[in-house]
Amino acid sequence: MKFSKRTNWNTEESELSLAFRQRQSAGLPIYDLTASNPTRCGFKYSADLLPPLVDPATLDYDPNPKGSLWARHAVCRYYADHGVTLDPGQVVLTTSTSEAYSYLFKLLCDPGDEVLVPQPSYPLFDFLADIEVVRIVSSPLVYDHGWQIDIEGLRRSITGQTRAIVLVHPNNPTGHFTKLNEARQVAAVCREFDLALIVDEVFLDYGFDAADFHESFAGLDLGIPVFIVSGISKICALPQMKAAWLVAVGPHSVAALERLEVLADTYLSMNAPVQRALPTWLEGRMAMQSQILRRVQANLAELDRQLARQLQMLVNRLKVEGGWYTILRIPAMHPDEVTARQLLDLGVWVHPGQFFGMSGSGWLVISMLCTEVQFSRGIEIFLEYIHRNQDSYQIG
Numbered sequence: 551m552k553f554s555k556r557t558n559w560n561t562e563e564s565e566l567s568l569a570f571r572q573r574q575s576a577g578l579p580i581y582d583l584t585a586s587n588p589t590r591c592g593f594k595y596s597a598d599l600l601p602p603l604v605d606p607a608t609l610d611y612d613p614n615p616k617g618s619l620w621a622r623h624a625v626c627r628y629y630a631d632h633g634v635t636l637d638p639g640q641v642v643l644t645t646s647t648s649e650a651y652s653y654l655f656k657l658l659c660d661p662g663d664e665v666l667v668p669q670p671s672y673p674l675f676d677f678l679a680d681i682e683v684v685r686i687v688s689s690p691l692v693y694d695h696g697w698q699i700d701i702e703g704l705r706r707s708i709t710g711q712t713r714a715i716v717l718v719h720p721n722n723p724t725g726h727f728t729k730l731n732e733a734r735q736v737a738a739v740c741r742e743f744d745l746a747l748i749v750d751e752v753f754l755d756y757g758f759d760a761a762d763f764h765e766s767f768a769g770l771d772l773g774i775p776v777f778i779v780s781g782i783s784k785i786c787a788l789p790q791m792k793a794a795w796l797v798a799v800g801p802h803s804v805a806a807l808e809r810l811e812v813l814a815d816t817y818l819s820m821n822a823p824v825q826r827a828l829p830t831w832l833e834g835r836m837a838m839q840s841q842i843l844r845r846v847q848a849n850l851a852e853l854d855r856q857l858a859r860q861l862q863m864l865v866n867r868l869k870v871e872g873g874w875y876t877i878l879r880i881p882a883m884h885p886d887e888v889t890a891r892q893l894l895d896l897g898v899w900v901h902p903g904q905f906f907g908m909s910g911s912g913w914l915v916i917s918m919l920c921t922e923v924q925f926s927r928g929i930e931i932f933l934e935y936i937h938r939n940q941d942s943y944q945i946g
């Protein structure tokens with residue numbers, strides 16, 4: 551038997567994740583500064599989230615390729631709360647944003663085609679693309695008093711095979727929102743090269759400063775085909791419930807939706823109880839979002855407090871506008887994987903920057919989702935480690 555080339559992955563466990571697993575099974579303490587599963591971070595979930603799952607109405611199977619109208623109306627109400635009017639016909643429900651991406655890559659790309667993603671970004675893109683035999687081409691994000699899209703770099707990365715640009719708004723792990731002028735510049739590039747724009751808005755509701763531009767791309771009239779992907783794993787902190795969607799706006803959306811409907815009809819992956827419960831979950835999202843925002847902002851303030859108290863110049867936190875993560879610039883003494891490994895031996899679990907496509911050494915990505923007590927202790931140990939090693943650092 552021969553396996554397909556697209557599944558030719560190196561499935562060997564990395565030394566780092568093996569070390570993590572061993573530490574976990576040995577029962578040693580771990581301050582998890584990578585935590586991304588909100589169901590394991592001590593947030594309070596209302597018991598009211600569950601009864602709709604056993605509504606007798608779910609015993610009737612009424613297959614609808616785009617998802618039940620009842621649930622798609624609820625998605626439209628979510629956008630209405632963001633000041634955007636959508637028709638349920640523009641919404642296709644999926645079990646995850648990953649599935650939404652797979653529909654979009656199938657819709658837009660033939661094998662070998664390319665999708666541009668400003669990096670650093672969400673690490674799953676490479677796998678999602680591999681599975682669809684599509685190539686992810688990274689284009690640079692630049693950091694200068696905040697993250698920005700390098701529009702010329704983006705333009706230079708376009709080839710005859712490019713079919714779409716993906717923006718994550720706000721981005722994971724940089725935590726920056728795409729600004730309105732950048733959205734317009736990216737749209738101009740899409741128009742010039744006949745590309746679609748895919749915008750991932752799973753963290754849209756987690757902006758820190760109300761003065762920033764936090765709008766959904768669903769409401770921007772950019773004059774190009776735009777597909778927004780989002781879902782309840784972040785919006786409602788319910789990753790276990792498996793519900794997400796894509797929204798099509800702009801030119802060609804009617805033709806795109808016709809094709810998407812056939813794609814979705816082939817899988818019919820949505821189940822009835824989850825669709826029945828989706829309106830309740832979306833209506834209850836503020837209760838989760840407020841807890842998470844409070845936590846993330848408290849942990850960010852604690853990070854800044856510890857960085858300031860140490861009067862140290864060795865660690866810098868990059869500017870962050872929203873989301874659950876932040877990036878730390880540390881002395882580039884050795885590969886970040888080695889730093890992550892040494893920190894793990896001290897009980898602190900962080901992501902090396904390469905995991906998110908950051909180039910060079912000296913970058914750690916940390917999540918601000920874990921409890922305040924865990925976070926504070928984790929940062930303390932991390933800073934002690936940096937200080938202990940400071941004589942051997944060369945800043946660069």
Ligand SMILES: Cc1ncc(COP(=O)(O)O)c(C=O)c1O
Nearest residue numbers: 646647648672722752781783794
């Ligand atoms: C940018 C981004 N999009 C999508 C997801 C995952 O969404 P889903 O659980 O709906 O596949 C993540 C998860 O961390 C993410 O960071």
